[in-house]
Amino acid sequence: MATRMITFLYADNMDWIAEYSAHVPQLVAKHGGAYNFVSNDVEVLEGDRPTPTGTGIFEFPTPQAARDFLEDEEYAPFIELRNKHSRTEVYVCEGRGM
Template structure:
């Protein structure tokens, strides 16, 4: 089942960004990950402006693939650098419909 990694990032020290941006895409791709967005253009539609520098959305074939990416030893040093230079939250969602009324999505449980 397709899952999406949503990364909400507030940069506090940008020293990690060039190397991370250059290398991590390939590590995600090794696990079937595909960046759908990595944007700092955050436009509030409802509620206050979030205190974020960027939001990334990465699609993976499965939760196991996503976990393979975040737990990949090749990613560890990049993750540490990001964690040291940001306040960030990563979470996953799948492509199910919690209400079960959208026919092209799986029914959530």
């Protein structure tokens, strides 16, 4: 089964994202994951939730691999950086490809 981690980012500014993006892809890969899609151009077509300033879709081999990435001690400073400048929602889902 394919596992996707989907993130919605809500930030006032993205000045910090260059530092974050310079390090995080390697940590994602360390856990068998890959960025599938990252965008700062989001349009809500249905629903009444706030529009995120960014979104990311990641692929991991298992839900546990996604959890291990999020709990990795090397990732902790980047969670702190992200949380200092934004609010983020992170979802993991497992399913089959179509």
